[in-house]
Amino acid sequence: MAKKRKNNSKDVSLTQQAAATPNTKAPGRGTWRVMDRGSSVLAGLLAARASAIVWRVVTGKKPPTSGRHPEVSTREAVTWAVVGGGLIELVKVGVRRGTATYWVKSTGQLPPGMKPLHQPTQGKPGTTKEPVLSEPAPHSSTSKVSRRNRGR
Secondary structure (H helix, E strand, C coil), X not given: XXXXXXXXXXXXXXXXXXXXXXXXXXXXXXXXXXXXXXXXXXXXXXXXXXXXXXXXXXXXXXCCCCCCCCCCCHHHHHHHHHHHHHHHHHHHHHHHHHHHHHHHHHHCCCCCCCCCCCCXXXXXXXXXXXXXXXXXXXXXXXXXXXXXXXXX
8 A cells, every 4th residue: 555645735736736835946948848749759659559459449440551552441441539639648748747746846946937826925814806897098089090091
């Protein structure tokens, strides 16, 4: 049975902890780029293999390599596109989220360029920060008229 780690911050998510951490220096923007792109490539390779394996298990045939081949039915080609594309995106999301979570756990901050979804409120607990709506610019009575329409 796995041990549960105690969270000292009373059920605060990783992104909230990272947003609250003061950002003195962005740790390794280049490192994050390498990790992010590497995880994308790895996810693409894993997803292609996983979708081919799932197709073989479900249909018992090799996945269609070309949707335009005359021997592949339209139904089979469309099904392969939907199943393969969906599985590829699911694997990519999982791998990239895992990479971002690893970054937050390692550095205590969000990856460079990623902003927190919810800004921490400062002041009284339980208060939310209301967005400030700006007034629309007053409409000027003098509008630009093209040269063609002048004097008409």
